[in-house]
Amino acid sequence: MxxxxxxxxxxxxxxxxxxxxxxxxxxxxxxxxxxxxxxxxxxxxxxxxxxxxxxxxxxxxxxxxxxxxxxxxxxxxxxxxxxxxxxxxxxxxxxxxxxxxxxxxxxxxxxxxxxxxxxxxxxxxxxxxxxxxxxxxxxxxxxxxxxxxxxxxxxxxxxxxxxxxxxxxxxxxxxxxxxxxxxxxxxxxxxxxxxxxxxxxxxxxRIQTLATIDELTALANRRHAHAVLSAEEERIDGAPGPVCVALLDLDHFKLVNDRYGHACGDAVLRAFADAARPEVRNRDLFARWGGEEFLLMLPDTRLEDAHRVVARMKERVASVEVDGVPPALRITFSAGVVQRKAGEPLSDAITRADQAMYTAKSTGRDRVIAA
Known part of the structure; x- marks a missing residue:
């Protein structure tokens, strides 16, 4: 600088x-x-x-x-x-x-x-x-x-x-x-x-882009997400405010890969990212966390507002059709959303979001759980 x-x-x-x-x-x-x-x-x-x-x-x-x-x-x-x-x-x-x-x-x-x-x-x-x-x-x-x-x-x-x-x-x-x-x-x-x-x-x-962007979905990759999370943690320690974290996991993604092939699975990931991205603000973090799992961090956002954002994402994604996948097989995801507690490390908030996401999966999938 x-x-x-x-x-x-x-x-x-x-x-x-x-x-x-x-x-x-x-x-x-x-x-x-x-x-x-x-x-x-x-x-x-x-x-x-x-x-x-x-x-x-x-x-x-x-x-x-x-x-x-x-x-x-x-x-x-x-x-x-x-x-x-x-x-x-x-x-x-x-x-x-x-x-x-x-x-x-x-x-x-x-x-x-x-x-x-x-x-x-x-x-x-x-x-x-x-x-x-x-x-x-x-x-x-x-x-x-x-x-x-x-x-x-x-x-x-x-x-x-x-x-x-x-x-x-x-x-x-x-x-x-x-x-x-x-x-x-x-x-x-x-x-x-x-x-x-x-x-x-x-x-x-180009190298900087490859180091920070997931090539398949054009979202932030996990490495860049960790850097953004660290910077955000320093910011909220100095000026605390509501921060929400969500983990989203595509439902039955392994079935799509096994039945229709990995090329079709890649198309599903791209379609999901393209459909969900319009709900993300410039200051938010939307990253591919690993495989079919995605991380969303929403600074200066309360839990009820974050829940509405992820719910809108779910509606957008459900209406997407992917070539090679039967229309009856909609893209759905299960998500867990949490609001960071005062003084809580973001890594702990992510763990709680992960637990909420597994609750969503174990109770029927295609739903958003706000913990």
């Missing part, structure tokens, strides 16, 4: 919202913000060192700060704007790549180092974009880088020698291609792991 989420402070509600649905996206934004701040600090150092023109550097710093603020607002109000996670990641990646390409154009001798940041952006996109989207983004970035390098080599060949720019372009294109290929492989691996997790979850649910 997960712990309840703690209410946010007023300041946290202002920046992150009242609920926790955006926590992961905002955490990514904070990490991205730290990345931007570190990059902009390096750019400031380059301006102070004289390797980057101050005016162009300050414009890029302002653009970076505006981008960080804008993306915070997009993430913060993404639900109102109808933006999905991959859209936010794509917009942010395009903006970051634009800033990196601009940094390449203005940082002069150390421009090659800025291209390494492009690979970081592509790795970030691995966890947000589909393979085709990542390929399209990488291709667009390589084209933009190539155009930028070509323009710089044409405008300032002394500082941007064409041969050097060509080598830089080849290296960044190879790096982007490699990272994109790895991103695609990572996405396929994540998709495969997601599918396997879904299959394991289904298998676990």
């Amino acid at each position: 997960t712990a309840p989420e703690k209410p946010r402070s007023p300041l946290a509600r202002l920046f992150m919202g009242a609920d926790h649905t955006l926590d992961r996206l905002l955490a990514y934004w904070f990490a991205t913000c730290a990345f931007y701040m570190a990059s902009l600090a390096v750019l400031v150092a380059e301006i102070l060192a004289g390797t980057t023109p101050p005016q162009a550097g300050l414009i890029l710093i302002g653009a970076g700060m505006a981008g960080v603020t804008s993306f915070y607002l997009l993430v913060r109000f993404s639900q109102r704007l109808g933006l999905e996670y991959w859209q936010l990641a794509l917009y942010q990646a395009v903006w970051a790549m634009g800033c990196i390409i601009a940094a390449y154009a203005i940082t002069g001798p150390i421009r090659g180092a800025s291209m390494s940041l492009m690979l970081v952006v592509m790795v970030f996109c691995t966890f947000a974009l589909r393979p085709r989207q990542a390929v399209a983004l990488a291709a667009t970035a390589v084209v933009c880088i190539g155009v930028t390098m070509w323009c710089m080599a044409r405008l300032d060949p002394a500082q941007y020698p064409p041969a050097v720019e060509l080598m830089n372009f080849i290296l960044i294109a190879l790096g982007m291609t490699g990272v994109t290929a790895l991103s695609g492989a990572m996405n396929r691996l994540r998709a495969r792991l997601k599918d396997q997790k879904a299959e394991l979850q289904k298998a676990l649910e």
